[in-house]
Amino acid sequence: MSKHSIVVLISGFGSNLQALIDASKLPTANFEISLVVSNKKSAYGLERAAQNGIPTFAQSLKTFKDEGKTRVDFDVALAKEILARSQPKLIVLAGWMHILSPEFLSFFPGKVINLHPALPGQFDGAHAIERAFEAFKKGEIKNTGIMVHRVIPEVDRGEVILKQEIPILDSDTLEALEERIHSHEHQLIVAGTIEALKAL
Ligand code: GRF
Numbered sequence: 001m002s003k004h005s006i007v008v009l010i011s012g013f014g015s016n017l018q019a020l021i022d023a024s025k026l027p028t029a030n031f032e033i034s035l036v037v038s039n040k041k042s043a044y045g046l047e048r049a050a051q052n053g054i055p056t057f058a059q060s061l062k063t064f065k066d067e068g069k070t071r072v073d074f075d076v077a078l079a080k081e082i083l084a085r086s087q088p089k090l091i092v093l094a095g096w097m098h099i100l101s102p103e104f105l106s107f108f109p110g111k112v113i114n115l116h117p118a119l120p121g122q123f124d125g126a127h128a129i130e131r132a133f134e135a136f137k138k139g140e141i142k143n144t145g146i147m148v149h150r151v152i153p154e155v156d157r158g159e160v161i162l163k164q165e166i167p168i169l170d171s172d173t174l175e176a177l178e179e180r181i182h183s184h185e186h187q188l189i190v191a192g193t194i195e196a197l198k199a200l
Helices: 015-024 044-051 061-066 071-085 128-137 174-199
Strands: 004-010 031-038 056-058 090-093 112-116 143-150 160-167
Touching (some): 015 174, 061 071, 112 174, 143 174
Parallel strands (some): 031 056, 090 112
Antiparallel strands (some): 112 143
16 A cells, blocks of 8 residues: 655644644555654654654744744744655644644645644643543533644644543543543544545
8 A cells, every 4th residue: 555645733741743643554555654843842752753764854943033023923934844745645733732833834735634632622722631521520511522623724624534522530530531531542643644645
């Protein structure tokens, strides 16, 4: 099976990147990771990529701002650097904590997907797991979930590719809920990537 080139964007620990790396080695995978990009030079995910011989680069927004440049300058430079180093069929945001502008998305129309630890329209943006846990404790929700969706300028609002409900238990601590969510995310990010590539 010919494998499609994907680029993975991360900001931190990279456990979802690791799930993609492990899956890409399986004969059933329709993708290979050609590049890993981070907006944090200290991201452990870059180490995971290096350990697997995957090229990487890091670009920090702070450096751009210190040079008097804008977020859009950062995004356009990021897109050009990705295209200078790879020809991705798909860009996968796996724990990428920077809102991408329409200027960035215009370089990769319909080719960017994101993993988000909440159900569509429930807890958009940052700290989604904590906010779901707080809402559960107030009796506002019975469960939460995870999703893989296409990226549009509106945060966490693009077309849903895959989603999964995750139960919250009365006995749960926040840590227990996070662990349950992360373990399911590792499967959903792989399935969502395969699905998104099939649809292209
Ligand atoms: C994941 O929970 C993802 O949904 C969220 O950030 C976390 C990243 O985890 N946006 P990791 O860096 O892949 O371990």
